[in-house]
Amino acid sequence: MTPKVSRFLRDAAPATPCLVVDVDRVAENYGRLKAAMPLARIYYAVKANPAAPILGRLVDMQSCFDAASLEEVRLCLDAGARPEDISFGNTVKKESAIQAAYAAGVRMFAFDSEPELRKLARSAPGAKVYCRILVGNVGAEWPLSKKFGCEVEMARDLMVMARDLGLDPYGISFHVGSQQTRTAAYEAAIARVAMLFTDLKDAGINLRMANLGGGYPVRYRAEVPEIDAFGAAIMGAMVEHFGNALPEILIEPGRFIVGDAGVLSAEVVLVSRKEQDDPVRWVYLDIGRFGGLAETEGEAIKYAFRTPHDGGAEGPVTIAGPTCDSTDTLYEKSNYRLPLALDCGDRVELLSTGAYVTTYASQGFNGFAPLAEHYI
């Protein structure tokens, strides 16, 4: 928690639940990543947190943007981004969305299938396109499935087809999974991309771009590698496979840029036991999985807690949200412990909650209003 967030929570005591984001920290994180990977162009993954103050600050720092939808493209433009700095990174788009983004000046699009490529040829003629390939996600705390990307052989054929359809076959992308804590996943993926570059050169196509996706980890409960070491390992793999002929390098960080800039302030609604001698207390907060903490599904992302009683004796807890849905339980198996003195009405903070929280919030499940947000 940055001193600015801490002061704001103390002085303003905003109604809970709410997210407080230190926008200066966002800028610092951008700077740290830029320093760790100076050759890479940063496309901020807008879906991580599309708030206008964040997008505005990143525009000031000359960031580019990775948009998941036409609506996100518009948010970037509204924040002052130039259309040529926006990549429409969802490989699954309505053709009407492609048309509208193209009309707004967007010229870079992702795809991973022939039908999508044909939509792009019709509705974004001449645009730069990049194909997403499937890669391993071992080491990621929020791994991805096969939902996005195609096999390498298909990617090769599709890039040839892209040229034949009048598009600009620009590059290859992959994603190693979010909150990826190992560099080996990047190294293996980069090797596949390099092979594709070679294969396609033989077919007369000179790819110019490698999009390394996102996944750079944030510290929650456990330590994660430093971004400098991460960046060095990734750039080492690029040099190993591409030598002096490095392509343009794009990265799409989301969590890394905004995650630790945000703190969620919540209230304890109830602390109870299921039977008299049960050692485990149930702690119910006024925010849960449907109020924004969607990434606690399967207890994947393990947020760290601060309470007013930290330092006192602790005991095991199950932590749950406020709705009548019992899947709205955050942590039951992850060995969370909280102070025995914790009680109804206490305010607690969940750290590093700046990413993938606000927009997930349900519009009103069980009647609860969406999460309030403060950008300072």
Added chain:
Amino acid sequence: MTPKVSRFLRDAAPATPCLVVDVDRVAENYGRLKAAMPLARIYYAVKANPAAPILGRLVDMQSCFDAASLEEVRLCLDAGARPEDISFGNTVKKESAIQAAYAAGVRMFAFDSEPELRKLARSAPGAKVYCRILVGNVGAEWPLSKKFGCEVEMARDLMVMARDLGLDPYGISFHVGSQQTRTAAYEAAIARVAMLFTDLKDAGINLRMANLGGGYPVRYRAEVPEIDAFGAAIMGAMVEHFGNALPEILIEPGRFIVGDAGVLSAEVVLVSRKEQDDPVRWVYLDIGRFGGLAETEGEAIKYAFRTPHDGGAEGPVTIAGPTCDSTDTLYEKSNYRLPLALDCGDRVELLSTGAYVTTYASQGFNGFAPLAEHYI
């Protein structure tokens, strides 16, 4: 799909994704349940779908209401419900919410712990209170955890305490899990409730109410028992355990009342394969888990699909939503098959989607607007 919904979709062709609910069907379902369990008072579980046209129609039919939050209490009052017909059924409430509901005239509250009971004694003096106990959920497609309810021994002690704190120890509730397809779960739970009635009578407390919760199933892909047989089995268990001295019986149906009254209309955004010869196609819709279909988590609720190509040759599919989150995949392991002719731009319908869809929708994940709703 009712003829009215079918006509509306054909004639109005509303923009996708949207939910269309036949409010007459809601009324029919209420009537069917009333007929199947004539001795029970129906408390509609507002969280299943809190839309004003639904609440208004149920007020007209003299339904009572089970509210999960102060906001839901207000929705019921706004729809014309009398405060004495509202039960504040969440066992986890902010004390400020209890105060406000009590001030609005609500006099029935659930609880399952001592701290909650003390809140009620302070902020809802004299109110009818009922304690929720833990029971088995075997047979439920959307089972509940231990999040709500306490062990029977604790319930006994808490009801004695309720009397001593000046509250009205009214009854006992349980929940067998949502989309419960077996009556055995009710029968076992009713036996426990009857034992508690006897135990507490010995302590000088005459409980007057048994709240059997919800869980009554709706037909999705698989057949479910008819509600008449269900009601008869449940009432049989009540008579077996209580004889002629039947208590007031409350039930809290949500899904049963609104589930099959709703149809979700969606558009196919993309149909693709991950490699050339892959037999499995990926079908991407413009709605997914974060657009309202939260109950597809773990592929728990398996909605039935209608497409314009039904009757033609089919093949295996994975069905996914439109966001860049790969957990936004609906069905990968449930052996869904869809027509081979299905293509981008086709409209499809998801049947029996009237419950637990609209309010779950995220307020804007990946920039997508919440689900549109039409009540006809």
